[in-house]
Amino acid sequence: GINAPVFLSQNDGTLMDVDYARRYPVATFASGPTNSMRGAAFLSRLPSCAVVDIGGTTSDVGILQQGFPREASTDVNVAGVQTNFRMPDVLSIGIGGGSHVLHQASGTAVGPASVGYRLAQEALVFGGTRLTATDVAVAGGRAEVGDASLVAHLDKSVVDAALRVVDDRLAEVVDRMRASAEPVPVVAVGGGSILVPEDLAGASRVVRPDHFAVANAIGAAIAQVGGEVDRVYSVVPQQRDTVLDEARQEAVDRAVAAGARPGSVEIVDIEEVPLAYLPGNATRIRVKAVGELSLGGPRA
Template identity: 85%
Template sequence: MAAAFVPYLVAAQFGRRGRGRHRPAPAADRPGEHGKGHPMLRLGIDVGGTNTDAVLIDGDRVLGAAKAATTADVSGGIVTAIGDLRQATGFDPATVTAVMIGTTHFTNALVEGERLARTAAIRFGLPATRALPPLVDWPERLVSAIDGHGYLCRGGHEYDGSPIAAFDETEFRTVLDRAVEAGATSFALSSVFSPVNAEFETRAAQIIAERLPGAPVSLSHEIGRTGLLGRENATVVNAALRDLADQVTAGLRRTVADAGIGAPVFLSQNDGTLMDVDHARRHPVATFASGPTNSMRGGAFLSGLSSCAVVDIGGTTSDVGLLRNGFPREASADVSVAGVRTNFRMPDVLSIGLGGGSHVVREGNGVTVGPASIGHRLTRQALVFGGTRLTATDAAVAGGRADVGDASLVARLDRSVAVAALKQIDERLAEAVDRVRVSAEPVPVVAVGGGSILMPGDLAGVSRVVRPDHFAVANAIGAAIAQVGGEVDRVYPIVAQRRDAVLDEARQEAADRAVAAGARPGSVEIVDVEEVPLAYLPGNATRVRVKAVGELNLDGGAVYPGGHDA
């Protein structure tokens, strides 16, 4: 994931006319002036590991942005960013209609192996699946971090929905008692082909609710896709994060309310859509990789390009992804997170060790750039800021590509070093874009992130390079413009005469899920349909995935079906 954006770039870009199509509103149009209210003000916030960004958007206009250091308690950085944004734009908190927040808290907790709940993974699949029990492919350190225990019960279904074995309530209650005795406080339930038939997971969740009122329960059919181990792993990760999710979501709500904002609060999901705070509390795993997704969506919004490559360059790394119809292309294979293989929706993002703080090291007659980086210490340690470390930013300034810091401090830098560093940067960026594109045709590239000053005006294999206004806060903008989505991912037996009917059924279900999640009914559209025949299954089995998105309906709260706890 790209490191936090370089702070000094925010101040540099506001107050000047940029090259993007969205510019700060003139003073007369700013909220809070002349007594004019803005009925559709959105506040987007991105909480990164180093910086917290906040932006205010009215329709398709960016009214202002602010950046503050992220604090250990999260709320401090958000309060500062909102306060700075209010001072810059003069907006009235009462006029904000929605608050959208992107956060890396849950990803960081899993990577660090801290603040995780003691979790029991219970699978319905016997007499099948015995050879690969739950948690079989987990790193030992994470199994220990969640004090994980795996259990197997009879049940599950075939791909067509027929049961493998009947639900045995006595057996499940015995397993549940064993899990409780082992210290489990959160429960992950999985069942073979539960995306086709969720009966076993639902019945088991009801029993847990009766036996342990209020205990958090995570159901695999609500989280992952077809494919047992990846879906089960994602569900266990979700269950392990449930206690932390309660704390974080409560803190976010309280912080927004303390700022005088009474608008509903939503969190960004990793597919570029929104979920309300209650849904996020139950499904924290859905926030994974929302940072790169928001940056890509923000880049598309700022540039006006719905299909392009987006390069998000931070202080340490660069994230490169491809947008189709304004949404990131999703990974087609299972994605490993902190060493755990999962199959829930994730953007297909390529990360490389190149950023504004990357070290430039002389080696013989050449140089190497990165992957080591000074990251957020750039404004203290880079040459152009009076430091002693030669960085990619210094090379960009010395080569005339960027104008930040004090250029005189790199005036004596050997020009051949800067030229060699910039050449290597260009080659690595071009290679990364080439690896994510799906055809030989040149693609437009949108450069975002504070480190995007490294991006040249022309790049091999690229039709054009765009670095729009507000590029340094594209992640918060992506959060602010996010829509509400619904998805169906299921295996259907399809005969030739029924194909159109099955696809129409899947489209309608996806649209209904988007509306149930809080989308305005008249705004929902289908943005992706995928069919994958499964030759290894009988009966013309085909995996069908349909995604629908719509504009947020602020006339009423979002309602998510399938909740199983208070």
């Protein structure tokens, strides 16, 4: 067998050991989209961009900032439950490679119903009987999957209408996630990202890197160890730099204690929020540090 330490990915793009996961299992929530976003950053070499991760059933859209997913600034709904835990800022819609395509007199619909993992058995391009988003992507020339001759009979108007639905909904989600009116680069990953057009409204460019289909696994494999400080400090104006240095050092120490290799740790995010409703120049300071996983020797 394999004798190796076990680490799990958590939803801020870093790793945690089993003991930490037992204490804080909620930290694993939404780690899937986070892994894909970290993998997208690695494959595209774009530390700041929008990421569209499309699987068989859903499309997850998030924003990368300095190579890590932007965190949600408000409470997040998880399975109908309002939570106040740290979560990545991700918006999901029911469009994926296996999404059903329905064309009726009233219009064309794509998703949210999907064949899911049975795409290779049920999609037309694989000899099945269900018209899916993958089928219209192949018929529309966006992808080479399965047997294109099996969708050659599809009416061009149906294909174009379905692809317009996909394009419009993806563009809408990217637009909702942007922090400004400026177009942003969009990195398309996941097996279903064959649905993303080369030109997407609101995107300065669309990047589909090599190995895009396995970005999720790559994101988990390259994950670093993190340490974070999130605390309210009393910041005297003349001592601001001293307080920030203290917070930085504590974040670095926490990363090393969690398993990061000393000397590899760097600060990736600093946030200061003055709290006017509290006395004493109260300021919430949040510092995040990350470093490479140390697999040898004792932890500091």
